[in-house]
Amino acid sequence: MTATRTDSDRERDRQRLTRTWADPQGFFGWFSHVDHKSIGRRYLITAFTFFLLAGVLAALMRIQLARPDNSFLSADLYNEIFTTHGTTMMFLFAVPVMQGLGLYFVPLMVGARAIAFPRLVAFSYWMFLFGGIFLFSAFFANAGPDVGWFSYVPLSLQLYTPTKRADVWAQLITFTEVASLAVAVSLVTTAFKLRTPGMSLSRIPVFVWAQIVTSFMVIFAMPAVMVCSTSLILDRLVNTHFFDPGHGGDAPLWQHLFWFFGHPEVYIIFIPGTGIVSTIVGTAANRKVFGYPIIVASLALTGFMGFSLWVHHMFATGLPHLGEHFFTASSMMIAIPSGLQIFCWIATIWSGRLRITVPMLWVLGFFFIFILGGMTGVMVGAVPFDLQAHDTFFVVAHFHYVLIGGAVFPLFGAFHYWMPKITGRLLSKRLGTVSFWLVFIGFNLTFFPMHILGLNGMPRRIYTYPADTGWGALNLLATLGAAVIALGVVVFIIDAISSLWVGAEAGDNPWAASTLEWATTSPPPVFNFIDIPTVASSEPLWDNPPDQPVVVGLRTDVRDVLVTYVADADLDHRVEFPQPSVWPFLTALAVTGFFINSIFTPWAVVYFALPMFVTMTGWFWPKSGEDTGTRRWPFRARTLPKPNEAFAPGVAR
Amino acid sequence: MTLGSLSHSAFNPAGLQAARIARLTWILLGTTTIVFVIVLAVLAWAVVVGNRRREQPAVDPPPSDVGLTGAVSGAAVVTVFIIIALMGASIWTDRVLASLHASNALTIAITGHQWWWELQYENNTPSLRVQSANELHIPTGQPVLLKLASADVIHSFWAPSLHGKRDLIPGYTTTVWIQADRPGIFRGQCAEFCGRQHAHMAFSVVAEGQDQFNHWLDAQRATPPAPVTDLERRGQQVFLSYTCSSCHTILGTEAHGHVGPTLTHIASRGTIGADTLTATHRGLAAFIRNPQSAKPGNYMPPNTLSTADIDALVAYLQSLQ
Numbered sequence: 001m002t003a004t005r006t007d008s009d010r011e012r013d014r015q016r017l018t019r020t021w022a023d024p025q026g027f028f029g030w031f032s033h034v035d036h037k038s039i040g041r042r043y044l045i046t047a048f049t050f051f052l053l054a055g056v057l058a059a060l061m062r063i064q065l066a067r068p069d070n071s072f073l074s075a076d077l078y079n080e081i082f083t084t085h086g087t088t089m090m091f092l093f094a095v096p097v098m099q100g101l102g103l104y105f106v107p108l109m110v111g112a113r114a115i116a117f118p119r120l121v122a123f124s125y126w127m128f129l130f131g132g133i134f135l136f137s138a139f140f141a142n143a144g145p146d147v148g149w150f151s152y153v154p155l156s157l158q159l160y161t162p163t164k165r166a167d168v169w170a171q172l173i174t175f176t177e178v179a180s181l182a183v184a185v186s187l188v189t190t191a192f193k194l195r196t197p198g199m200s201l202s203r204i205p206v207f208v209w210a211q212i213v214t215s216f217m218v219i220f221a222m223p224a225v226m227v228c229s230t231s232l233i234l235d236r237l238v239n240t241h242f243f244d245p246g247h248g249g250d251a252p253l254w255q256h257l258f259w260f261f262g263h264p265e266v267y268i269i270f271i272p273g274t275g276i277v278s279t280i281v282g283t284a285a286n287r288k289v290f291g292y293p294i295i296v297a298s299l300a301l302t303g304f305m306g307f308s309l310w311v312h313h314m315f316a317t318g319l320p321h322l323g324e325h326f327f328t329a330s331s332m333m334i335a336i337p338s339g340l341q342i343f344c345w346i347a348t349i350w351s352g353r354l355r356i357t358v359p360m361l362w363v364l365g366f367f368f369i370f371i372l373g374g375m376t377g378v379m380v381g382a383v384p385f386d387l388q389a390h391d392t393f394f395v396v397a398h399f400h401y402v403l404i405g406g407a408v409f410p411l412f413g414a415f416h417y418w419m420p421k422i423t424g425r426l427l428s429k430r431l432g433t434v435s436f437w438l439v440f441i442g443f444n445l446t447f448f449p450m451h452i453l454g455l456n457g458m459p460r461r462i463y464t465y466p467a468d469t470g471w472g473a474l475n476l477l478a479t480l481g482a483a484v485i486a487l488g489v490v491v492f493i494i495d496a497i498s499s500l501w502v503g504a505e506a507g508d509n510p511w512a513a514s515t516l517e518w519a520t521t522s523p524p525p526v527f528n529f530i531d532i533p534t535v536a537s538s539e540p541l542w543d544n545p546p547d548q549p550v551v552v553g554l555r556t557d558v559r560d561v562l563v564t565y566v567a568d569a570d571l572d573h574r575v576e577f578p579q580p581s582v583w584p585f586l587t588a589l590a591v592t593g594f595f596i597n598s599i600f601t602p603w604a605v606v607y608f609a610l611p612m613f614v615t616m617t618g619w620f621w622p623k624s625g626e627d628t629g630t631r632r633w634p635f636r637a638r639t640l641p642k643p644n645e646a647f648a649p650g651v652a653r
Numbered sequence: 654m655t656l657g658s659l660s661h662s663a664f665n666p667a668g669l670q671a672a673r674i675a676r677l678t679w680i681l682l683g684t685t686t687i688v689f690v691i692v693l694a695v696l697a698w699a700v701v702v703g704n705r706r707r708e709q710p711a712v713d714p715p716p717s718d719v720g721l722t723g724a725v726s727g728a729a730v731v732t733v734f735i736i737i738a739l740m741g742a743s744i745w746t747d748r749v750l751a752s753l754h755a756s757n758a759l760t761i762a763i764t765g766h767q768w769w770w771e772l773q774y775e776n777n778t779p780s781l782r783v784q785s786a787n788e789l790h791i792p793t794g795q796p797v798l799l800k801l802a803s804a805d806v807i808h809s810f811w812a813p814s815l816h817g818k819r820d821l822i823p824g825y826t827t828t829v830w831i832q833a834d835r836p837g838i839f840r841g842q843c844a845e846f847c848g849r850q851h852a853h854m855a856f857s858v859v860a861e862g863q864d865q866f867n868h869w870l871d872a873q874r875a876t877p878p879a880p881v882t883d884l885e886r887r888g889q890q891v892f893l894s895y896t897c898s899s900c901h902t903i904l905g906t907e908a909h910g911h912v913g914p915t916l917t918h919i920a921s922r923g924t925i926g927a928d929t930l931t932a933t934h935r936g937l938a939a940f941i942r943n944p945q946s947a948k949p950g951n952y953m954p955p956n957t958l959s960t961a962d963i964d965a966l967v968a969y970l971q972s973l974q
Contacts, residue, residue, distance in 0.1 A: 285703055287715075318819060342692065354700060388818075457811075
């Protein structure tokens with residue numbers, strides 16, 4: 001079997017693989033999808049929808065604050081809106097959209113047929129969707145949370161928030177925790193165990209590294225907020241007193257737990273953004289990104305250091321000075337890995353052959369906005385300055401510069417960069433340029449004045465302010481800026497939707513990029529690659545010789561996936577992946593019933609155990625040998641292609 | 654509006670601490686601005702060079718990776734030094750802030766409530782203690798110790814012209830020193846989200862000379878004079894016979910409620926409702942007529958007082974100098 005594969009071999013395999021890997025069609029089939037591309041697309045579209053909803057909420061807040069003593073929104077509604085805005089942006093947009101991008105592209109970039117644990121990923125999508133629907137149903141039923149996205153105790157306890165609003169917040173957190181943990185373990189496993197032969201650790205694309213680091217951060221940070229949301233629900237529902245100072249509970253305990261999650265959360269959002277930037281910069285500069293080891297080490301270092309900064313959210317609580325200085329040091333030091341990455345990107349641009357594409361334009365916007373946000377980040381790391389800036393509009397400006405600059409700008413670049421792979425159509429360069437400039441200018445008009453407002457005494461989260469504070473003019477400017485941003489986003493949406501019909505055909509590799517997702521068709525087939533390409537460098541599409549082998553010997557009549565070793569991606573074994581199934585959807589329904597009902601009664605834990613048991617049993621029901629007629633789980637899965645079957649010469653495609 | 658023209662701006666310091674923080678702010682702002690400009694300038698240059706090389710590859714060979722490594726390492730080293738310097742400036746400033754103290758200083762206990770500030774001027778002699786609300790008088794030129802606590806949720810005390818924030822956390826009492834170096838009225842506001850009316854939880858710090866301050870303190874210690882006119886007498890009757898007295902205190906009467914702010918010398922204060930309305934006849938009448946109108950969600954219940962009763966009540970309250 002050393003002959004070069006012919007086109008008829010490939011056509012035969014294409015047909016078989018399509019039959020084997022296809023997700024069921026039709027309305028009911030839609031609930032059974034396990035293809036990572038299908039789920040990734042759903043994640044991206046759903047998260048972007050939440051982005052728009054939260055953006056509308058932001059616009060309402062800007063209208064209310066446009067002039068002093070405005071009565072456009074009541075205090076009550078304003079508090080609900082800012083809480084829902086923050087909660088949505090953090091939990092229903094920023095984290096899921098990055099994970100959705102990872103779900104779609106990590107398996108493609110590592111040359112895998114599928115994502116690890118496909119049913120778990122399907123389950124995670126339903127949990128994410130149901131959580132979001134739950135939050136907005138509550139919001140429109142006037143039961144949206146109104147105690148801030150951080151829900152500080154004791155304000156969020158029963159005594160001060162007797163309605164169900166704080167419970168809605170806590171359970172929304174639980175929904176998104178479950179969803180993001182499920183995606184995180186799947187991404188880590190995919191990146192570590194499903195890489196194509198040859199893709200050793202030092203050849204993993206930077207974007208995949210960013211997803212690995214992010215996923216590990218999710219795995220370590222989310223449990224802290226899980227403790228938060230669960231003990232808050234317990235305090236509220238069954239009168240435990242974890243946080244109630246009247247009964248020996250402790251209010252600052254909440255802050256430690258919450259920010260031990262909350263600060264890493266910022267990096268969970270921002271690190272995938274840097275992965276996007278490295279990808280786009282490398283492609284636009286037409287060279288391997290400079291300092292690959294430095295960049296990967298910086299990502300990992302940021303991941304570790306992200307866990308040692310949480311106290312800088314608590315400088316005003318009156319902690320011991322020595323302890324505060326430690327956190328000043330760590331807060332400022334984290335600028336070093338970020339700075340290193342920026343220097344490496346500049347070096348890449350400087351030494352490359354740069355083409356200023358629309359994705360690159362967004363990345364250049366990222367540089368301006370993110371670096372400015374990083375500078376104010378160093379400033380608020382200083383305790384004395386933070387005591388002035390903390391909980392003011394200065395901080396609002398700072399974190400919008402960091403998060404919109406560090407995540408949303410790269411994300412818009414990523415949409416322009418990768419949408420052609422997803423849809424097969426290019427977006428318009430003209431509309432892309434227009435929407436970029438609108439969002440860029442609008443963003444700075446909106447958020448730059450907030451630095452000044454904050455230091456001039458304007459606290460966060462106030463629904464109005466008196467005229468004699470002198471804050472009116474800059475607030476009006478910020479509101480006008482928000483309108484410009486909205487216009488830019490509308491142009492982008494028009495561009496994205498119209499491209500489906502009028503966009504130019506993208507072809508396999510419109511940007512002449514180097515990573516494996518561009519080695520297959522646009523959009524990719526359901527099985528990703530007819531012949532799984534092996535790699536001999538970190539930029540396979542640039543460096544691979546024409547006779548670079550492809551993987552053969554994987555069966556085409558069952559969902560055969562090749563598993564490799566973590567370090568060198570040598571052949572380990574192959575495993576049969578599960579079929580599409582409706583059980584993850586049903587399990588998600590059962591868990592949703594459990595989460596929502598446990599707001600009202602602790603007995604939900606008991607009586608929702610049954611549907612959860614039934615649906616999970618269906619999900620995990622072991623396959624009999626006859627189901628596929630081939631191998632029993634798990635032992636016979638541990639076989640490898642015969643040595644002479646593993647690779648065949650051919651062009652990776 | 655320019656930087657520093659406001660009585661509630663971190664750029665317009667009126668005390669030692671705010672002044673030192675403002676100085677640190679300018680150091681941080683200056684340094685980071687320079688870094689920002691340099692990094693973006695280098696980026697712009699890189700874009701020009703990279704773009705030109707694409708068009709004329711032969712003319713402009715790419716720099717060696719060795720050279721790039723040197724440049725990136727150099728930039729990293731500079732970054733480390735800048736950060737260490739800024740850290741030093743931060744720690745030094747923090748030491749100065751912590752150095753403010755005095756023995757036998759004026760001590761004021763501040764308790765945060767949803768959504769107003771309870772003030773108690775401490776004194777070893779109970780009869781010399783003063784209760785007030787929302788308007789913090791301090792003498793200039795000397796350190797004052799604030800003891801901060803909360804009666805309900807977390808609040809944060811912040812008068813930007815004097816000092817940074819300090820949280821008021823239920824279950825804890827924290828202390829902070831402040832000092833005003835010049836007389837003035839400095840606005841402050843709760844900075845930690847504390848519920849529905851977080852936006853209307855402001856206060857003012859009135860810094861005045863020692864004599865003036867002592868005069869004010871003596872006046873606050875005094876029991877207010879009995880009502881003089883018929884209208885004021887009727888107002889007092891309304892106050893004592895209606896539900897007002899179950900929540901508010903007026904010294905010299907039977908009203909000893911502690912739910913809402915003390916009204917003993919309400920007429921000496923400039924505003925009501927934690928800086929929501931001015932303490933004029935109009936403001937007081939509006940607040941009493943419908944407490945939920947100017948400050949929806951506050952804990953003052955609705956009432957059925959007639960317009961005449963409200964007028965009398967306001968006249969009485971305005972007599973409480």
